[in-house]
Amino acid sequence: MQLSNSLICRNLNFSRMFFLVNCLKRLKSSQQWLSRQNADPYVEKAKIYNYRCRSAFKLLEMNEKAKILFPGQTVIDLGACPGSWTQVAVQKTNADGADSSKPKGTVLAIDKLQIFPIEGATIMSNMDFSTIDAHDKVIQALNGMKVDLVLSDMAPSATGVRELDKDRIIGLCYMAIRFAALVTRIDGNLLFKVWDGKEVPILEMDLGRFYKSIKIMKPKASRSDSSEKFILARGFRGIQRPLENGRWG
Known part of the structure; x- marks a missing residue:
C-alpha cells in the first residue's frame, strides 16, 4: 500500500508539472501574439476603418x-x-x-x-x-x-x-x-x-x-x-x- 501511494504521489506531481509547463507555453504564446498584435499596423488600421x-x-x-x-x-x-x-x-x-x-x-x-x-x-x-x-x-x-x-x-x-x-x-x-x-x-x-x-x-x-x-x-x-x-x-x-x-x- 505504501508503494502504491508513493506511485500515486509521483504521478500526481508529474501531472502537475506537465500542466504547469503547458500553462507556461500557452502564456508565452499568448504574450507573443499580443506583442505581435500591438506592433501590427493593420490591426490599428482595421480599428480606424471599422473593419472587424x-x-x-x-x-x-x-x-x-x-x-x-x-x-x-x-x-x-x-x-x-x-x-x-x-x-x-x-x-x-x-x-x-x-x-x-x-x-x-x-x-x-x-x-x-x-x-x-x-x-x-x-x-x-x-x-x-x-x-x-x-x-x-x-x-x-x-x-x-x-x-x-x-x-x-x-x-x-x-x-x-x-x-x-x-x-x-x-x-x-x-x-x-x-x-x-x-x-x-x-x-x-x-x-x-x-x-x-x-x-x-x-x-x-x-x-x-x-x-x-x-x-x-x-x-x-x-x-x-x-x-x-x-x-x-x-x-x-x-x-x-x-x-x-x-x-x-
Missing part, C-alpha cells in the same frame, strides 16, 4: 491589383466570420446601396459560426456550406441568380501537426472549389486561401481544368511569417462532367 479584423486589407490589396470586385456583382463569402471580407465585398459591390448612382450588388456571408449582422449582406450563420441543405438555401436566397465571385479566407483550426493541418486546408479548398463550381456563372471568379506546400501545384492543375487562368497572390497584409497565400482562379468554364467527393471527377 485586419484580414480586410488582404482583400483590399488583392482587389486593387486584380480588379475582381465591382458594383452590381453577386458575391459569396465562405467561412466569413467575423466578417471583414464581407464588409469589403459589400462596399465594393455597393450591396448596401450607399451610392445610388451605381448598380446595387448582392453579398452572401456563410459560416458555421455566428456572424453579427452586416448592413447590405445576407448572413447565413451556423451553416456548413458543404452540405446539400446549405446549397439549396443559397440557391433560394439568390433567386436563381448565378454568382460572379466566390471568396474564401477559410482555414481549419490548427492542430499543431503541420502535415495534418496542410491536409485539412487542402480539403477545405476542394470543398470551396466544388461549391463555387455549382453556383458560379460562366466566366465568374474564385479567390481562396491555401497554405504553401507540395499539394498546391496539384490544386492549381485541377483548377486549370475549370478556369481560364490561375494566379498566386501574396498580399503585403499577410504576415511575413505566415505560409498563407491566395489562389485567384478567373474565367470559370463551367462543369463538363459531374464532380466527385474530394477531387474532380
Whole structure:
C-alpha cells in the first residue's frame, strides 16, 4: 500500500508539472501574439476603418491589383466570420446601396459560426456550406441568380501537426472549389486561401481544368511569417462532367 501511494504521489506531481509547463507555453504564446498584435499596423488600421479584423486589407490589396470586385456583382463569402471580407465585398459591390448612382450588388456571408449582422449582406450563420441543405438555401436566397465571385479566407483550426493541418486546408479548398463550381456563372471568379506546400501545384492543375487562368497572390497584409497565400482562379468554364467527393471527377 505504501508503494502504491508513493506511485500515486509521483504521478500526481508529474501531472502537475506537465500542466504547469503547458500553462507556461500557452502564456508565452499568448504574450507573443499580443506583442505581435500591438506592433501590427493593420490591426490599428482595421480599428480606424471599422473593419472587424485586419484580414480586410488582404482583400483590399488583392482587389486593387486584380480588379475582381465591382458594383452590381453577386458575391459569396465562405467561412466569413467575423466578417471583414464581407464588409469589403459589400462596399465594393455597393450591396448596401450607399451610392445610388451605381448598380446595387448582392453579398452572401456563410459560416458555421455566428456572424453579427452586416448592413447590405445576407448572413447565413451556423451553416456548413458543404452540405446539400446549405446549397439549396443559397440557391433560394439568390433567386436563381448565378454568382460572379466566390471568396474564401477559410482555414481549419490548427492542430499543431503541420502535415495534418496542410491536409485539412487542402480539403477545405476542394470543398470551396466544388461549391463555387455549382453556383458560379460562366466566366465568374474564385479567390481562396491555401497554405504553401507540395499539394498546391496539384490544386492549381485541377483548377486549370475549370478556369481560364490561375494566379498566386501574396498580399503585403499577410504576415511575413505566415505560409498563407491566395489562389485567384478567373474565367470559370463551367462543369463538363459531374464532380466527385474530394477531387474532380
